[in-house]
Amino acid sequence: MPLTGERPTLIRGAHLADGRVVDVSIAGGIVTSVVPVGTAPIPTDSRSVLDLDGHxxxxxxxxxxxxxxxxxxxxxxxxxxxxxxxxxVSWRAYADRMTTDDIVARAHGQALRNLSQGSTAIRTHVDVLRGAQPLRGIHALVEVRDMLRGLMDIEIIALASDDIPTAVIESALDAGADGVGGAAHLAPEPLAELDRFIGIADRHDCVLDMHTDESLDEAVTLGALAERTRGWSRNVSAGHCVRLGTLEPARRDTLIAAVVASRIGIIANPITNLYLQGWDHEVATPRGLTAARQLIDAGARFAAGADNVRDPFNPLGRADALETAMLLVVAGHLDIEEAFTAVSSGAREVMALPTAGPTPGAVADLLAIKADSLIEAVAEAPAHRTVIHRGAVVSRSTTSVTYPSLTPAPEAAR
Known part of the structure; x- marks a missing residue:
């Protein structure tokens, strides 16, 4: 989709997370300057100015x-x-009969919801399916990616189980997937399955993003992934890593040291893992979350995603990164800034995307939200948002609230 909408060259009067009120200049999709409010040159064309006072x-x-x-x-x-x-099991039974059109409709709608919340980049795992048409999901997401090109960046990871032949997984790369991944810890021979995916990524020089140790009692594949890909220049990530959050400290810290040495990215998925894990623990239910605090303190490349949205793996979720950040605070005990970093600059770094934000030289991928501070934004997740991708306004949501029965207003509120 070509960019034909609003492309401001000056954002005026915005508040930054550090408290400054600034003017932000943009050229060619890049932030060129950030200066105190009222000091940037005003473009002669008023349509090039985006007033973000109060945002x-x-x-x-x-x-x-x-x-x-x-x-x-x-x-x-x-x-x-x-x-x-x-x-x-439930998903695979449904997937056996779903059509490409069904996938396109749901994926397209969800991607736009993500965009309206402020996410201008998504890495999506897409199942390589069983049966005569195993690439239905891949073809559908390639179509969605093309439909939304220019509005957001979508990266496709071909996700395959141990019963999908290697040749079929490799054909997903030929069909447009950007990388491969699987859940080797669920396979009958986890390390052999892990090696299969490492081999595919190595041969095709593509992204490798594994679902890793997604349980409270198995630590099988994360350490092996770190060891086997240490020194790689291509992008490698491990999602979930739930067991890392329940290991005894000495073993946990040794594993984290291996992760840091390998430079693989760790991607937490709080809402789905908190939902799925621990149902058989009647008391003192453990948190289904990786060791976020220890990973960050050790210097690991760390990010977090919304994961599943109203599907068999999670009946809830809004795919709002501010919801993910909130869960990292309340369940992972990160501070507000660390949690937001995990769903913004940290996520982009793990995805190997260029730095974005209101910083000179950064890509002009920006989120303006009606809030006075970062803590207010994460706490209240206001729906009033403007989203900018490569310098173009790609989504705008506005809200209004009235209290018709509250007349006259209390003195304190006037």
Whole structure:
């Protein structure tokens, strides 16, 4: 989709997270200057000015771990709740009969919802399916990516289980996928399955993004992934890493040291893992979350994604990065700034995207939200937002609230 909409060259009067009120100049999709409010030259064309007085201006968010092919399928499937393997079975039964058009409709709608919330980049895992047409999901997401080109960046990871032949996975790359991944910890021979995906990524020089140790009691593949890809120049990520959050400290810290040494990116998925994990623990239910605090303190490349949205793996979720950040604070004990970094600049870094935000030289991917501070933005997640991608306004949401019965207003509110 070509960019034909609003392309401001000056953003005026925005608040930054550090409290400054600034003017931001943009040229060619890049932030060229950030100066105190009222000091930037005013363009002669008033249509080139975007007034953001009363808005907090942040880097646009990014979702490094999504499943757009599964999004919004809960109502059609109605799976049993709170069981990862039952969710897999339920999804595969539905996937056997779903059409490419069905996937396109749900994925396209969900991607636009992500965009309206502020995410201008999404890495989506897409299942390589069973049967005679295994690339239905891949073809659907390539179509969605083309439909939304210019509005947002979509990266496709071909996600395959151990019963999908290697040749079929490789054909997904030929069909337009950007990388490969799987859930080797669920395979009968986890390390052999991990090596299969490492081999595919190595041969095709593509992104490798594995679902890793997504349980409370198995630590099988994360350490092996770190060891086997240490020194790689291509992009490698590990999603979930739930077991890392429940390991005893000495073993956890040794594993984290290996992760840091390998430079693989760790992607937490709080809402889905908090939902799926721990149902069989009647008391003192453990948190289904990776060791976010320790990973950040150790210097790991760390990000977080919304993961599943109203599908068999999570019946809820808004795909709002501010929701993900909130969960990192309340469940992962990160501070507000760390949590937002994980869903913005940290997510982009793990996805190997250029730096974005209201900083000179950065890509002009920006989120303006009606809030006075970052803590207010994360706490309230105001729906009043303007989203900018490469210097173009690509989404605008406005809200209004009235209290017809509240007359006259209390003195304190006037």
């Amino acid at each position: 907090l201006l942040l880097p646009a968010t990014a979702d490094p771990h999504a499943h757009l092919d599964k999004a919004q399928s809960w109502n059609a499937i109605r799976p049993p709740m709170g069981d990862l393997r039952a969710a897999i």
